[in-house]
Amino acid sequence: MTPAGLVPGVLQARVAGVYATGVYDDDRDYAYVPLPDAQAFLRAPGAVTSIAVRLGDPDALAAAKSGVVAVAGPELVVEDWRQIHRGLFSAMFLEKVAMFVALLFVILVAAFGILATNMMSVMERSAEIAILKAMGARDRLIATIFALEGIIVGGVGCVGGIAAGLALCAWFSERGIPLRSDAFTLEALPLHVDPWEVALVAAAALVLVSLASVLPARAAAVLRPVDGLRRGE
Numbered sequence: 001m002t003p004a005g006l007v008p009g010v011l012q013a014r015v016a017g018v019y020a021t022g023v024y025d026d027d028r029d030y031a032y033v034p035l036p037d038a039q040a041f042l043r044a045p046g047a048v049t050s051i052a053v054r055l056g057d058p059d060a061l062a063a064a065k066s067g068v069v070a071v072a073g074p075e076l077v078v079e080d081w082r083q084i085h086r087g088l089f090s091a092m093f094l095e096k097v098a099m100f101v102a103l104l105f106v107i108l109v110a111a112f113g114i115l116a117t118n119m120m121s122v123m124e125r126s127a128e129i130a131i132l133k134a135m136g137a138r139d140r141l142i143a144t145i146f147a148l149e150g151i152i153v154g155g156v157g158c159v160g161g162i163a164a165g166l167a168l169c170a171w172f173s174e175r176g177i178p179l180r181s182d183a184f185t186l187e188a189l190p191l192h193v194d195p196w197e198v199a200l201v202a203a204a205a206l207v208l209v210s211l212a213s214v215l216p217a218r219a220a221a222v223l224r225p226v227d228g229l230r231r232g233e
Helices: 024-029 035-041 061-072 086-124 126-134 139-175 195-212 214-221 225-232
Strands: none
Touching: 086 126, 086 139, 086 195, 086 214, 126 139, 126 225, 139 195, 139 214, 195 214
């Protein structure tokens, strides 16, 4: 504070080197200086404003934070890496929800494709359906055949898609998902596969495929033998 107002301080120092951690916020905001020089510049001799603790296991937050809080006392604020980067994790959570909704729409489009394919199959096999009914096949049997056709097609696609997705996740889990270091706080995103989320997506896909198979199966079940033979001609 001067008679002219608040003036920023000036510290003359020799730049010994430039470092890059890969964490954008740290590379943008921080510089390393000797502790006595920093205390003299801030006019706080013997004072320390913050202490960083590095863990060997970044996921062991609960026990490590409890130990740090016990040592630091209630007068100091202790934040872990999840609290410091809460904005990034909030954005990732919203992105996960948006991707789940987008994936449901993709599955819905695929279900409509299966529905159209099964309807075409019913129309092309109307003569065979009529012959089966004339030979005594029940409507439930005809409906079951075409429902199983749609479920099998959807199940094969679901299993193949999940297998391909898990293979990509296994490949990225070893290398991480690279990010632009000048725009994100991390150099690479770690990857974790949640079995419950995979099961939820698979169950949603199978339910939509099963629902898409109901209409063609019902159309095949209510088809009269006379109409089927007429269409076959």
